[in-house]
Amino acid sequence: MLALHEECLTRRYLLDRLTENYGFYIEYHPKPIKGDWNGSGMHANFSNGAMRDVGGKELFDNICEAFGKNIQKHMAVYGAHNEERLTGLHETQSIDQFSYGVSDRGASIRVPATVPTDGWVGRLEDRRPASNGDPYKIGAVIISTTKSAC
Template sequence: MPSQWEFQVGPAVGVTAGDDLWIARYILHRLAEEYGVIVTFDPKPVQDWNGSGAHTNFSTKKMREENGIIEIEKAIDKLSKVHMKHIKVYDPRGGKDNERRLTGLHETASINDFSAGVASRASSIRIPRLVAEEKKGYFEDRRPASNCDPYAVIDALMRTCILNE
């Protein structure tokens, strides 16, 4: 019977987050092999179910400090301006895999429209409720597909949010 399972890695800094995800994927495949089950990282393996994403939490030191929400909002504004550029990076098929997942249904935003919101699973970028209340913390980029290259995701986020590229 098909099912979905979620796991998390981190917190980690930079490239280490990518390393941790690749190791976790390897371990998951080995465990599945041991128990005779199959793992897929296809972002939409069952059409009328929620898809599978590699939701990525991101913060800088300034975002975690007092009134860091201002820095979070600045980063979100930067991300809004390069939405389709990121979409092309966030799955190994240049956005084609995410076309099936990011439909605006099943707790996703539409692939064509950038959005951000507090505690909203239907947004491209989600600000957790506690972060909004405390006015500091991190944001969650919900656009990366479950089969993403984590190094490419990290690179895109850092280039946009930190290097202003």
């Protein structure tokens, strides 16, 4: 299961179709206004059967470590100008670094607090995709990396 906020994707599609009828364009740039703020991201919540049904800290660590070994592969499809957003400030990790942690909103991958309390079953949240990323390419690379670790 990969959840890239499906309702947001539908809204994005409808908004694009509606605005093009009136000659408008929606800017999805992750940092459309420069300055000291966190920018706009598209977090990807994901899990597979092993994560939901079998679980275990070792499985979650293996998956996160696989993501850490593939930073460039992921950044290549996570959206243009993402380096302006992923600075290491404002609850983001630097674009060229990788970290993960339980309830760590500043990590590349956040392990929800419920995962360890539920016996290490559940999902992960990749906080790196930019608001202008292609959700299908993002989903494909997340699936590929997750499968390589399981």
